[in-house]
Amino acid sequence: MSDTTSELPQYYDPHAAFARYAPEWEGSGVYSPRPDAPGLPYSIVIPPPNVTGDLHMGHALNNTLQDLLVRYKRMDGYNAIWIPGTDHAGIATQWIVEKQLRAKGIDRRELGREKFLERVWEWKAHSGGNIVRQLKRLGVSCDWSRERFTMDEGCSGAVRESFVKMHEEGLIYRATRLINWDPIGLTAISDLEVETEENVQGELWSFAYPLSDGSGEIIVATTRPETMLGDTAIAVHPEDPRYVRLIGKTVRHPLLDREIPIVGDAILVDPAFGSGAVKVTPAHDFNDHEVGKRHDLPLITIFTPDAKVNGEGGPYAGLDRFEARGKIKADLTALGLFRGTRLNVMTLPRSQRSGAVVEPMVSTQWFVKMKPLAGPALGAVEHGFTTFWPKQWENTYFAWLRDIKDWCISRQLWWGHRIPAWHCAACAHITVSRDDVVACGSCGSADVKQDEDVLDTWFSSALWPLSTLGWPDRTEELATWYPTSVLVTGFDIIFFWVARMMMAGIHQVGSVPFADVYIHGLVRDENGDKMSKTKGNVVDPLLSIEKHGTDAFRMTLASLAGLGRDLTWSDKSVEVWTRFQNKVWQSFRFLRMHVHELPPAAEPGTMDRWILARAGVAVANVRAALDGYRFNDAVTELHRFVWYELCDWYLEFSKAALYGEDEAAKSAAKHTLWTVYSTVARLLHPFMPFLAEELWQNLPGTSGSVMVARFPRAEDFPAADASLDDVALLQEAIVAVRRVRAEKELGGKVALQLVSRGLGALNAYAAVLDDICNASVVAGDKPDACATVVVNGIEAWIPLTGVLDLDKERERLGGHIAKAQKSVDFLRGLLGNEGFVAKAKPELLASRRAELDGDEARLATLHAALAALG
């Protein structure tokens, strides 16, 4: 009674807690376990953010969830590690530095490769740590001592090993093929880096090719008239009666004075579409390229790397492809060959990075043969070695792997892993080697030069789970933590990254890189729109953390992260968790008012056993949710337990003991409070680590950090037994009294009585009942003017002499009667249904019968109550 203050600040300050604990934790070494540390291994490797990047909501979500899992498993006794790192992001980074130089009037080519790369490294050193600093504001528990970069020595070694090995195996080869070319970035790109712009308003432009023998013409249509400079055939359907007799003849190219054969091709040509004749440009169109191969047509490349017409274009040479289009249309029209035009909605392939309209070009590049790699990667998921959460993403994964095409991995860039191949000037032999080559592997000439190209960024990303753990060396880390436990990532890089890691892992070391793949959704704005800089609806996670603190911010993300759905972010949703944070804090202050030292164990009372049993259920539910990656369910469970069971009920129950005279009850309540808050702090730690630590540090008798305390287990708590039914009875009685109080608009000051013959069990809790709702239990018969309540099926009355409003009371009872009648009707119908009675499970049938009995009794009681009002 003497202590009414708690010495704790009135409000929790998340920023102060962060400032205090984050550096302490990082310096503790807990994040950097040794491979031989005790516990089953648990490992996550971070999806490495680009060095060019700023932390956005996607990163915040992604890393919060990883941290949550690692903190949970670490507390749960696993040898848990989370390896961080960043990605060099080839094209993206080169692009940024080039732009910076251009702003200063410098072209990278003037600078030369060496000097340019120095600039990129400088830039990386200067701003590359930015993302890491930002990540730390999330409170992440990464092992920074093992931080990696995709172009560090280890990763570079892994890349070289992998490339050379796969080349030796014939899985990497060099070939001249039609590839996607980015005319602004001036590099080849992979199929995946081509994005299609939808619903572009285009024009389908028709013109005529005159037959060489002067006997007529063939009309073709195109959305790209300029490509006719590279036409080497006209294709028609071999069974099209209009054209059959023309197959084998030629047409005359009207602008370049060249004869072009007419071929029959059933695959390309749909006779029902347009004129039924198609111009064929094998060097600049993927479908046409296949036709070219089938009919052995020449390939005429008509563009320079920056997509201007080259020497093959005769008078059009030097024109940009779009300028050439206009001029060619004009010239064909002047020649009288124009045959009409119509609007055409189409899609336009664009380079993911530069936005340039992609130009298919014939080019010599390096490729990975994918079919042999895809099969095992497919099988691994089919057989459950790796599981996707949610499972439906496996379909996406399967579909892509089943229809996979070879991967063009060479890029005409400077920033990236240089291809380990040396070209001999003397004999043209290409030597691929793990070590730098000084003499040609074929003729021995010293006149060798390393391939100018670098590898696609994703080539090194594919090796990330291996390289971060030390591969190709056989490290202890690799032995302990590979395969990793889970990959947490977004659906947008299932092809780019997840599938390729699967293939690389299986191929290089014979096992999958992760047991689980958790795919989270996209963080959208409060209207459900995608966040984008151009739309200006981007929420800056750092600002949000500044405003609400790390704990509430993380809790919000977790609360939104379920299985298989995008997340709708709003500031309102953060407020729920700042309020929750406050609730936890205020209730903890209550504990501190009463608990000043570690309370000795004491025989728990009914209320104590009740909350301990409820805590056990909460622990089980939180664990089950986390184990199934249902972060939202875990959060809901914590909220439900802490707010509704602990604060709303137990804390109120405990007051009777804490403020009462019974010393045994008092110490039992103190011990229970201590136990429950010790549990809450530990349950909360993965979600709200700083708040949890603040609780832990201020909980008497604890030592060390909560992050290495044992995660609670359901077995730590007593199971509920029949004696706890009293608590439900008491709760029902309290709610009944409160309802009457609210409905009758009686203030809290008026003491009420609960009169009945059957609620004697409540006498044991008279103090609590009095404390919580200013009511007492009296054995007796129905008074004259009263409200009738039903507690646990037992009729009781609350005398209302002097305050009863008869009309209001009749109305209220009428409502309840209608509801009860509906329920009774339903159950009677159900139980009168022979099919149900015959086929329903016996337990269900019994419980339904019991329900009907209860409801019928309740209905009768209500009718009686109504009658009692006169």
Added chain:
RNA sequence: UGGCACGUAGCUCAGCGGCAGAGCAUCGCCCUGACACGGCGAGGGUCGUGGGUUCAAAUCCCUCCGUGCCAACCA
């Protein structure tokens, strides 16, 4: 064109075979000694449409409508 999701209270979502749930918002009453960042109580939905299976459907199957994503694409 194909594939995959999704459509449940005003809003955001959970439930996925046994009388519709949560948070926020709304409406009352309360500054009661942890908390007004609070307490107590209440109202609110024929679960997108139409059919089918079942004793029983928000839940399983089919149709359609709407929304979103992914993949392919007719010159």
